[in-house]
Amino acid sequence: MGSKRPAAGEPETAAGNGLLDRRALLAAGAFLGAAGAISSRPVFGAAELKVEPWMTEPGAPFSGYGQPSRYEAKVVRTFASAPGTTGTGASRTPLQRLNGTITPNGLHFERHHSGIPEIDPDAHRLLIHGLVKRPLVFTLEALARYPTETRIAFIECGGNTGALYQKEPAQLDLQASHGLLSCAEWTGVRLALLLDEAGVEAQAQWLVAEGADAASMSRSVPMKAGEEALVALYQNGERVRPSNGYPLRLVLPGYEGNMNVKWLRRIKATASPTMTKDETSKYTILLSNGKSLQFVFPIETKSVITQPSPGLNLRGLGFYEISGLAWSGYGKITRVDVSADGGKSWTAAALQEPVLPKALTRFRVPWRWEGGPAVLQSRATDSSGQVQPTRAALIAERGARTIYHFNGITSWAVDEHGQVRHVYA
Amino acid sequence: MFMPRLCLGVAAPILLSMAALAEAPGLGHPAATEEIAVWDISIGPEGAGLPPGSGTPRQGEAVYAAKCLGCHGEKGAGKPNDQLVGGIGTLTGEQVSVKTVGSFWPYATTLFDYVRRAMPFDAPKSLSNDEAYAVCAYILQLNGIVEDNAVMDGQSLAKVQMPNRNGFVPFSRQK
Numbered sequence: 001m002g003s004k005r006p007a008a009g010e011p012e013t014a015a016g017n018g019l020l021d022r023r024a025l026l027a028a029g030a031f032l033g034a035a036g037a038i039s040s041r042p043v044f045g046a047a048e049l050k051v052e053p054w055m056t057e058p059g060a061p062f063s064g065y066g067q068p069s070r071y072e073a074k075v076v077r078t079f080a081s082a083p084g085t086t087g088t089g090a091s092r093t094p095l096q097r098l099n100g101t102i103t104p105n106g107l108h109f110e111r112h113h114s115g116i117p118e119i120d121p122d123a124h125r126l127l128i129h130g131l132v133k134r135p136l137v138f139t140l141e142a143l144a145r146y147p148t149e150t151r152i153a154f155i156e157c158g159g160n161t162g163a164l165y166q167k168e169p170a171q172l173d174l175q176a177s178h179g180l181l182s183c184a185e186w187t188g189v190r191l192a193l194l195l196d197e198a199g200v201e202a203q204a205q206w207l208v209a210e211g212a213d214a215a216s217m218s219r220s221v222p223m224k225a226g227e228e229a230l231v232a233l234y235q236n237g238e239r240v241r242p243s244n245g246y247p248l249r250l251v252l253p254g255y256e257g258n259m260n261v262k263w264l265r266r267i268k269a270t271a272s273p274t275m276t277k278d279e280t281s282k283y284t285i286l287l288s289n290g291k292s293l294q295f296v297f298p299i300e301t302k303s304v305i306t307q308p309s310p311g312l313n314l315r316g317l318g319f320y321e322i323s324g325l326a327w328s329g330y331g332k333i334t335r336v337d338v339s340a341d342g343g344k345s346w347t348a349a350a351l352q353e354p355v356l357p358k359a360l361t362r363f364r365v366p367w368r369w370e371g372g373p374a375v376l377q378s379r380a381t382d383s384s385g386q387v388q389p390t391r392a393a394l395i396a397e398r399g400a401r402t403i404y405h406f407n408g409i410t411s412w413a414v415d416e417h418g419q420v421r422h423v424y425a
Numbered sequence: 426m427f428m429p430r431l432c433l434g435v436a437a438p439i440l441l442s443m444a445a446l447a448e449a450p451g452l453g454h455p456a457a458t459e460e461i462a463v464w465d466i467s468i469g470p471e472g473a474g475l476p477p478g479s480g481t482p483r484q485g486e487a488v489y490a491a492k493c494l495g496c497h498g499e500k501g502a503g504k505p506n507d508q509l510v511g512g513i514g515t516l517t518g519e520q521v522s523v524k525t526v527g528s529f530w531p532y533a534t535t536l537f538d539y540v541r542r543a544m545p546f547d548a549p550k551s552l553s554n555d556e557a558y559a560v561c562a563y564i565l566q567l568n569g570i571v572e573d574n575a576v577m578d579g580q581s582l583a584k585v586q587m588p589n590r591n592g593f594v595p596f597s598r599q600k
Binding site (some may be wrong): 014056082083084085088113114127128131134135136137138139142143145146147171196197198208210212214215216217218249265266268270272274276280281284285286288289290291292293294295296297386401 | 450452453455456460461464465466467468469470494496505506516517518519522524526529530531532534535536538539543546549550551563592593594595596598
């Protein structure tokens with residue numbers, strides 16, 4: 001489709017297929033040109049602007065813990081459990097129905113290996129032992145007296161977007177394809193502080209972290225990663241939810257979700273990795289040559305357009321905000337480019353400030369949909385210089401025999417009816 | 426009038442946390458060796474942490490039939506949950522890879538570690554050490570990795586050579 005010449009007062013297109021400059025929204029009167037369109041729309045009458053019932057009587061009473069509007073009942077996690085189990089499997093964040101960067105606690109994704117334990121905080125202990133001079137046990141009461149730090153960090157399951165390795169594009173909504181991704185403000189005690197008190201021996205290069213769930217899920221963590229780690233007590237200001245590790249969660253900013261051990265109860269300093277089930281039989285990347293990449297820890301540079309996305313179809317021509325999320329386990333997002341023509345032309349999106357390392361970054365770009373087919377893509381760059389690869393480049397390098405650590409560019413095709421579906425482009 | 430109070434309110438916690446950092450709170454209790462022994466269920470790949478006890482494939486077959494078969498199927502064939510046996514040699518080429526304990530897991534010690542901590546699913550940590558060794562022996566025997574008369578214990582389990590032992594490469598971003 002040919003790009004239409006902007007009418008007087010309308011912003012210039014910044015890239016093919018109607019993408020506008022990210023600064024267009026900031027300039028006052030940038031959309032004055034649209035005024036003509038407004039005058040052609042039906043006029044709102046008295047029937048629409050009436051006094052509603054909720055304006056004529058007092059509203060609901062207080063409640064101890066607030067809940068979303070009942071009109072937002074669709075904004076929930078979706079989940080599936082392993083055969084014959086409940087609470088063992090994963091629940092997914094409805095990213096297509098959220099905005100900003102912080103995931104509400106009740107919507108943070110989950111991956112449990114044997115349900116959610118109901119832990120009595122007074123009975124819970126954290127043991128630090130192994131190659132340390134002084135093995136120590138901490139109560140919650142003791143940990144609550146330590147200096148705390150706060151860190152906004154995303155957590156993404158290493159298996160998130162595993163379906164994008166498939167031969168044919170999976171027709172899933174964003175929650176089903178990308179929903180093992182969330183971002184929260186975590187507050188807790190620096191693990192390094194506790195390790196210092198225990199006195200880590202020089203030969204200790206690794207830690208093994210273990211949860212207090214029925215599966216006692218455990219993972220080896222390089223000692224170096226422990227430097228940035230938090231033993232989190234709070235999530236978005238309130239105590240960590242049981243579904244996210246109450247009363248203690250290990251938070252390793254940027255590292256695949258499985259290593260952020262929930263219900264943390266034990267940390268053992270070791271000379272080498274323990275080779276637990278979840279770092280050998282799972283979370284390893286089987287290559288075409290039969291070898292498997294192991295210890296693929298940080299999430300690599302990645303982004304996705306959340307609005308529009310499959311299921312969020314366009315309703316009529318004209319202005320839309322393309323919005324999405326970008327993230328990297330290697331640092332800050334420095335740039336997100338957006339294309340509406342399948343990668344032929346790109347424009348830089350606006351990044352929501354503050355942009356924080358190893359946190360979700362919201363990007364936005366204005367778009368004028370003129371009714372033709374479009375292929376929407378986003379491409380993130382991070383502070384380590386890493387650029388999100390195309391799906392083809394990723395698969396050329398790693399093959400498609402795995403479900404882990406897919407970070408290729410994702411493409412949403414918009415057809416002339418405004419229907420959005422997942423394509424490979 | 427308002428400002429000075431506000432400044433004080435901000436400054437005080439900063440001073441407090443700096444003082445706390447300069448001097449470690451030291452609120453952890455020393456952990457007794459016996460206490461640690463009960464908690465430490467990690468088994469290293471060289472066998473560190475393997476407890477006393479032993480088991481054979483024949484003993485393991487009985488444990489498996491009673492406690493594992495419902496989820497992992499006849500002879501570890503899988504369904505409804507993970508397949509434990511078979512798939513050796515399927516990791517390369519164009520074929521569909523079948524990742525099982527036999528075809529994919531690099532260390533037999535991991536099997537003991539995982540069975541003891543997390544299995545059986547509805548009653549984890551209920552197996553005796555002998556039962557856990559026996560179930561490991563049975564699964565390894567079904568995969569053709571150990572003989573029918575093998576005895577798995579703290580010495581022999583760590584010596585088992587898994588078929589995919591050398592199948593893993595540590596990841597590095599440098600190419």
